[in-house]
Amino acid sequence: MTFTLPELPYAYDALGPYMSKETLEFHHDKHHKAYVDTGNKLLEGTGLEGKTVEEIVTASYGTNQPLFNNAGQHFNHLHFWNWMKPNGGGAAPAALAAKIDEDLGGFDKFKADFIQAGVSQFGSGWAWLAVKDGKLAILKTPNGENPLVHGAKPILGVDVWEHSYYIDYRNRRPDYLKAFIENLVNWEYVEKLYGEASK
Ligand SMILES: [Fe+2]
Numbered sequence: 162m163t164f165t166l167p168e169l170p171y172a173y174d175a176l177g178p179y180m181s182k183e184t185l186e187f188h189h190d191k192h193h194k195a196y197v198d199t200g201n202k203l204l205e206g207t208g209l210e211g212k213t214v215e216e217i218v219t220a221s222y223g224t225n226q227p228l229f230n231n232a233g234q235h236f237n238h239l240h241f242w243n244w245m246k247p248n249g250g251g252a253a254p255a256a257l258a259a260k261i262d263e264d265l266g267g268f269d270k271f272k273a274d275f276i277q278a279g280v281s282q283f284g285s286g287w288a289w290l291a292v293k294d295g296k297l298a299i300l301k302t303p304n305g306e307n308p309l310v311h312g313a314k315p316i317l318g319v320d321v322w323e324h325s326y327y328i329d330y331r332n333r334r335p336d337y338l339k340a341f342i343e344n345l346v347n348w349e350y351v352e353k354l355y356g357e358a359s360k
């Protein structure tokens with residue numbers, strides 16, 4: 162199978178109190194699994210079997226919407242689990258922090274603008290920190306879309322589908338986004354992707 166569901170990189174109860182075991186069980190075991198299973202079915206006969214997830218995302222964008230929805234969400238969730246860690250948040254690593262100061266007006270402004278991107282994404286979607294044309298940018302996308310299809314490389318993203326926060330935060334999406342950025346972000350993983358995107 163081209164798409165496979167990875168194990169979470171931490172225990173299901175490791176992100177409490179900011180993201181519960183119940184949320185991670187539903188989100189990973191039900192939602193992400195459904196994208197993997199449906200995506201594999203939709204891949205059959207497309208000629209894209211065996212391509213990388215990134216290649217399938219970009220190839221299906223605008224040409225095969227059902228496949229794109231599931232491939233996009235698979236890509237997004239593969240990273241989403243790694244964009245969080247127990248005792249996350251805090252300051253960004255020095256080199257990335259300097260770039261955030263340069264391109265986004267400082268760390269506090271970055272955090273406020275990133276949260277606002279997530280709050281203002283109408284309906285389901287994602288908010289992103291991405292590298293585009295050598296600069297950092299904050300983006301938001303609907304449904305399963307991501308910066309790959311807009312000529313940018315995502316280095317941090319947050320899922321604002323209700324399945325990501327409704328059990329823990331009900332309708333309080335801003336509180337979920339604040340907890341994500343203050344207490345969950347795995348900056349080491351963001352820094353790794355920033356290094357790869359900057360090559
Ligand atoms: Fe999700």
